[in-house]
Amino acid sequence: MAFVQNFPFFSIILSMFAGIVSSVLPAKAAKWLNTFVISAVGVMSLVLLRFLSATGRPFVYWMGHFPAPWGNEIRAGLLEAGMAVVFCVIMLLSMLGGRKKLLQEVEYSKHNLYYILTDLLLSSLLAMIYTNDLFTAYVFVEINTIAACGLIMIRQNGRTIEAAVRYMIMSLLGSGLFLIGLCMIYTLTGHLLMSNIQDAVAQLFADGAYTVPLLTTIGLMSAGLAIKSALFPFHSWLPDAYGYSTVSSAAMLSSLVSKGYIFLLIKIIYRVIGFEIFTQSKIINIFFVFGLMGMIFGSLSAMRENDIRRMISFSSVAQIGYIYMGFGLGTTLGMVASVYHIISHAATKSLLFISAIGLTDVSHGSRKFHDLTGAAYRNKIAGIGFTVGSLSMVGMPMFSGFVSKLLFSQAAVGHTIKMLPTLIVLGISTILNAIYFLKTVIRIYVPDHRQGGESIPLGAEKVYALTIICFIAFNVALGMLSQPIESWILAGLSMFG
Amino acid sequence: MFGGNLLVNFGSVVAVILFGIGFSNLLLQKNLIKKILGLNIMDTAVYLFLAEKGYIDGRVAPIVVDGVQDVTAYINPVPSGLVLTGIVVSVSVTAIMLSLTIRLYRRYHTLDLDEISTRLKKEGL
Numbered sequence: 001m002a003f004v005q006n007f008p009f010f011s012i013i014l015s016m017f018a019g020i021v022s023s024v025l026p027a028k029a030a031k032w033l034n035t036f037v038i039s040a041v042g043v044m045s046l047v048l049l050r051f052l053s054a055t056g057r058p059f060v061y062w063m064g065h066f067p068a069p070w071g072n073e074i075r076a077g078l079l080e081a082g083m084a085v086v087f088c089v090i091m092l093l094s095m096l097g098g099r100k101k102l103l104q105e106v107e108y109s110k111h112n113l114y115y116i117l118t119d120l121l122l123s124s125l126l127a128m129i130y131t132n133d134l135f136t137a138y139v140f141v142e143i144n145t146i147a148a149c150g151l152i153m154i155r156q157n158g159r160t161i162e163a164a165v166r167y168m169i170m171s172l173l174g175s176g177l178f179l180i181g182l183c184m185i186y187t188l189t190g191h192l193l194m195s196n197i198q199d200a201v202a203q204l205f206a207d208g209a210y211t212v213p214l215l216t217t218i219g220l221m222s223a224g225l226a227i228k229s230a231l232f233p234f235h236s237w238l239p240d241a242y243g244y245s246t247v248s249s250a251a252m253l254s255s256l257v258s259k260g261y262i263f264l265l266i267k268i269i270y271r272v273i274g275f276e277i278f279t280q281s282k283i284i285n286i287f288f289v290f291g292l293m294g295m296i297f298g299s300l301s302a303m304r305e306n307d308i309r310r311m312i313s314f315s316s317v318a319q320i321g322y323i324y325m326g327f328g329l330g331t332t333l334g335m336v337a338s339v340y341h342i343i344s345h346a347a348t349k350s351l352l353f354i355s356a357i358g359l360t361d362v363s364h365g366s367r368k369f370h371d372l373t374g375a376a377y378r379n380k381i382a383g384i385g386f387t388v389g390s391l392s393m394v395g396m397p398m399f400s401g402f403v404s405k406l407l408f409s410q411a412a413v414g415h416t417i418k419m420l421p422t423l424i425v426l427g428i429s430t431i432l433n434a435i436y437f438l439k440t441v442i443r444i445y446v447p448d449h450r451q452g453g454e455s456i457p458l459g460a461e462k463v464y465a466l467t468i469i470c471f472i473a474f475n476v477a478l479g480m481l482s483q484p485i486e487s488w489i490l491a492g493l494s495m496f497g
Numbered sequence: 498m499f500g501g502n503l504l505v506n507f508g509s510v511v512a513v514i515l516f517g518i519g520f521s522n523l524l525l526q527k528n529l530i531k532k533i534l535g536l537n538i539m540d541t542a543v544y545l546f547l548a549e550k551g552y553i554d555g556r557v558a559p560i561v562v563d564g565v566q567d568v569t570a571y572i573n574p575v576p577s578g579l580v581l582t583g584i585v586v587s588v589s590v591t592a593i594m595l596s597l598t599i600r601l602y603r604r605y606h607t608l609d610l611d612e613i614s615t616r617l618k619k620e621g622l
Contacts, residue, residue: 139582146590146593161600165598168593172536176519176523180516180542183543
């Protein structure tokens with residue numbers, strides 16, 4: 001066994017221990033430990049990614065050296081390692097970009113709690129990515145929920161506590177459904193490890209036994225994770241949770257937490273139920289319909305908002321709709337498009353949150369559109385960042401959003417029934433996106449002759465500017481290097497099988 | 498015969514009905530404490546389901562006594578392990594929900610989530 005194969009385990013345990021150690025460290029040390037851990041995990045995942053693309057085979061890591069049906073396992077393939085890299089990059093940038101705001105909005109005595117929560121969030125995300133055991137996945141889903149709840153309410157006011165309560169309620173409904181689904185699949189198959197369940201499910205399906213319980217189980221697990229990742233009718237908690245928490249939290253919640261659940265769902269589709277069986281069940285049609293509805297209604301709600309942070313949050317609902325619509329197509333191309341969109345949306349949405357905070361800061365802290373007039377002149381780098389993010393969301397070539405829209409429409413073409421609705425709704429959704437995002441871009445670039453807020457010169461906030469530049473570079477790289485990324489996703493998905 | 502399995506799987510049926518009761522309470526109640534009660538009913542129903550499925554008639558808990566090592570003497574230990582882990586998770590989640598409820602109650606002197614939302618909108622924070 002190569003030493004590199006220890007890295008998934010190392011990254012999970014390192015981030016978890018960083019959380020534990022941070023509880024006795026002063027805030028400053030906790031901050032540096034957090035930055036170090038995120039970067040270290042990112043580097044380790046990158047090395048792992050290179051190792052895996054050299055060997056071309058996924059590997060299974062026995063926790064505690066107990067063989068398959070008894071022991072707990074970690075499994076790493078190309079897609080898992082790559083996702084870990086992406087998540088680390090985005091988490092690092094989100095933490096950097098929101099650091100100043102964190103100082104203003106959160107009491108200093110609570111800062112090391114914030115870093116503990118971030119470490120725990122990273123560890124649970126990594127565990128959800130790498131684990132090969134369904135019950136372990138459930139436990140880490142709950143840890144992720146608790147960490148996310150803490151991230152929302154770390155900024156103490158009535159709004160955030162109410163948002164945290166609503167978030168917890170919806171998440172607990174989701175995890176309850178997931179838990180009973182997983183208990184049912186355990187009683188049906190007698191296994192908890194994903195690969196063993198898959199064999200048993202394939203056997204059951206071939207025999208035609210327990211068809212209804214099997215379908216119910218798939219439905220329960222999918223519905224649970226869909227609720228947790230805020231698919232359209234279950235999104236009521238989302239705008240408050242993203243809109244009022246401190247900006248790093250909002251960026252991480254929208255781009256990492258919900259994506260972690262979706263990634264777990266992809267693993268369940270491929271590694272627990274099996275892609276063939278999943279596409280034959282009718283559940284993909286439900287995903288498809290709700291995805292399409294989310295794409296339209298999310299954008300419509302965003303158009304009605306007069307608050308920039310809530311507008312960006314509602315746009316997340318639409319983008320989650322895109323991802324589920326890709327699942328609903330039921331083809332490998334659709335899945336590739338969805339995975340690409342997970343990455344693209346994560347990169348873009350965190351950029352939008354971080355740059356929106358720069359704009360509101362120079363407008364007397366107001367988030368209303370009227371007060372944002374001319375904000376891009378007062379804080380140039382935030383204006384550029386917001387413009388790039390908006391163009392990417394709308395689907396301008398060169399940026400990542402364009403590629404994901406292209407992949408979705410390519411996946412839809414040739415589909416007998418679903419082609420037309422997909423293309424029409426994609427078109428409508430793009431127009432709606434353009435309306436509310438470009439409205440905002442125009443608003444921030446209209447010169448304001450009244451007394452504006454303070455203006456921030458270009459080189460004043462170096463860390464913030466660097467973060468925005470890194471985000472833009474990441475976004476453009478995703479948009480320009482779509483070919484290798486696409487083949488990486490395809491290779492990763494085929495490793496799942 | 499349709500429904501013939503219901504009697505045999507009586508325990509699972511009860512567990513799923515309880516799950517439904519807890520789920521709808523968590524979703525629909527306005528009062529936060531009642532919501533938390535719903536959450537606990539929901540989680541406990543899952544543990545009942547697991548315990549019921551893990552038990553095999555006429556066998557004992559998997560603790561080796563008197564040197565009997567035969568597999569057929571004991572019940573399946575995995576569901577019990579899952580229940581234990583699940584209890585830990587649900588206790589911590591309940592604690593978080595209760596602490597959030599206390600926070601909200603101290604601020605707004607009500608447990609009604611909808612009323613809290615209306616007041617927040619009025620505050621216009």
